[in-house]
Amino acid sequence: MSYIGSSVKRVEDKRFITGQGRYTDDIVLPQMTYACMVRSPHAHAEIVSVDIAHAEKMDGVVKIFTGKDTDAAGIGGVPCGWQVDFKNGDTMKEPPHPLLVSDKARHVGDAIAMVIADTYAQAKDAAEMVTVEYNVLPAVTNSKVARADGAPQVHADVPNNLAFDWELGNPRAEVDAAIAGAHHVTTLEFINQRVICNAIEPRSAIGHFDTAYDKYTLYTSTQNPHLIRLLLCAFVLGLPEHKVRVVGPDVGGGFGSKIFHYTEEALVVWGSNQIKRPIKWTAERSESFVTDAAGRDHITTAKMAFDKDGNILALSADTLANMGAYLSTFAPAVPTWLHGTLLQGLYTTPLINVSIDAVFTNTTAVDAYRGAGRPEATYLLERLMDTAALEMGRDPAELRLQNFIEPFDGVEEEGYVTQVALQYDSGNYGPVLKRGLEMVGYEQFRADQKAAEGTGKLLGIGFSTYIEACGIAPSAVVGALGARAGLFESAQVQVHPTGKVSVFSGSHSHGQGHETSFAQVVADKMGIPMEDVEIIHGDSDAVAFGMGTYGSRSLAVGGSAIVKSIEKVLEKGAKIAAHLLEASVDDLDYAEGKWTVRGTDKSVGFGDVSLTAYVPHNYPEGLEPGLDFSSFYDPANFTYPFGCHICIVEIDKETGVVKVKRFIAVDDVGNVINPMIVDGQIHGGLAQGIGQAFCEGAVYDESGQLVNGTYMDYVMPRADDLPSFEIDRTVTPCPHNPLGVKGAGEAGTIGSTPAVVNAVMDALKGYGIHDVEMPVTSQKVWNIIHG
């Protein structure tokens, strides 16, 4: 029996296809109240006064809290979980992020009051009657403008809005000298625009203080319940951790935006003890747009230098990273340790220097969005590569192949040490590109492209070959880089007396299918049917500890923790089996759910051993009863998936409409447990990455309003905007985790964006342009063609 490697249908599907999923907003508790936030309509404004007198007398209103109340309670605000200090060693600027602001609103959507009523309609009615007097200040939303002298100051004690600056790689002077002396230099100045994560389930949180047990429960649409509990208890509310339960029930997509600890979570927990009733808050979509941490938002200048043969000599990159108004939970890590460190890409570039300025603006916070830093790094490198190929008259695929790092398996050959602080685990980069070229039919495409000349259509092809750092992350390493948490994972494998198995995982599944893929691993490793395995996650009262799901870490880190616990179960099981078989442990083999004395037909099944562990009448002396083990797994390194994405676009010259005609993705995510699920992860990632390239992007006006903050205005890919994807994979196992897996959640997003833009640039190469800004809308393309 082998579940690993087969496309087992998902066990979690049944509840979702029958309407029985249980998301936070579906939960109703006795005596529950509903909260509506009063939010600033201004991007930057002093709060002169807040008048709740009329609102608090309205029908159904239970209580209204303002910033004065949270200030009086001494609540400091939500913390940042990652510290990146200035180049000169000064501590990063970390202004407080209050639950309710009392002095100044710093972005549209900053919460000023929480109105609690018996129904949501009543809370919303009353929220509209809270009168706030503002002194509106000039706002700044663009990180370049924010850095200029005389720009509005988001925080009084953060000069020039600089949260921190940061640098990595070879000395800048050395890199600049290599660039200055190079045969060819490709320079790009571009914006990697802000995108909104837009999980289809809006964020929701229910706080419940149970007076019978003096215990708090928070139900929240989160990717990592235990981390939320830790932050709530240790940093925000000062609650005893053992008296707080955090549940992340079914969660309707995260994509990064539900990693972070949000103010509303703390507010409903704190408020529920004040009013001694549960409080539910669920974001309306327009609220999500202005309060969910967004992604990307980089302004970059990058240079790549080549010798006369097309070998890369050096790379420099300077990026302004927009942090928004506050530092969200992992925000400082995204443009730095998750972006700067990836600028080696798949190439042998001998000299690299990257410099980052992290900047406050009057916008919603920016943090990890699917890929988190790695898509920005890939965009930077891969736009440079296609641009350089065009400028030098080289074929973009050949130019890449020429500069790829040689294959290494991380076992016989050492991992590849980059110029930017990483050691890649294993890699074999040529085959993904070669396979991509085969799938696309490269020569035929170039013929088709030529044949299309003179018609109303333009065809273009774009490449992207990427690497990502996943399986986040070795605790000691990230600790040295400023993380204020460990990034291990934990898992408990509990064998019941009947031989059934409950697995408690600290990873959280919100679409990734852990209840299936983890069960495949457990069933295979233990030699029992999948039906005998249940994966439990998302409840801090059930799962002892966890670090959650992000950074394509669940299988590589969480799965490895499960494997460790299984090994302990089987080791103890062998002792019990040896006793029952009157044999030595060394003489036993375990396969297909039973221990057999080697060379005989004497065996005992897993079920009998399980029962014996709990009914230890005939039992090894000195051995504890029970069969139940927990493990913590701290990875030895990141994992490094890689791949090749190729996009073909067709542009209608008359309208400028860009159609993604074909999209080919060849990814290497290491070993694969469930191909169907991995394919699904790739598909979804591609849609998000392609979406950023041709339609998505937050647009702010000068006053700091998000002008496209609804689904009517913010363009996300719909079914008829996308083709069916053509995907394949190569397999280069990860050498340092027991499953050999690398992670598949982010690959699609990380690789795809530049492939689309490169394809558009290829199609438009006769029009004398050097770059096109994302999103590549038909209007922009029409202007290039007809302008």
Place this chain on the structure above:
Amino acid sequence: MKVPVSITVNGKQYDKMVEPRMLLVYFIREELALTGTHIGCDTSSCGACTVHLDGKALKSCSMLAVQASGKSVTTIEGMASGENLHPLQEGFHMEHGLQCGFCTPGMIMCAADMLKNNPNPTEEEIRHGLEGNFCRCTGYHNIVKSIQYAANKMQESA
């Protein structure tokens, strides 16, 4: 002030007093506790709240409960007959047409109406037919396959 409504949902008639401003989706979710119908936006753009009203797909956030009085609503909870899944439910399972599951009920309800009008749609017709429904997880690739699976199955048994 509340007003009476009488709405048949999944074959059962419900007589309730509701606020006139209550949207049909809140009636379904809060008055009837049928939480398979989801709310993903506030502009009738996402399709997560799609149900059938007198047999036709409708975004239940775009109609008041009082407007549905006297009419018949089917939600995702009414799609299976006992243990027998609707071919679309089966299709979404078999073709991995869902990940987080949040858009899934709306997708299934939308697709059911689509297949009623066009039992054998092309890929392009399926994609066009889904343009009122957002999915952020699947890239739509396997949703298209799920609907094709159901279309084939329904044709076989027709």
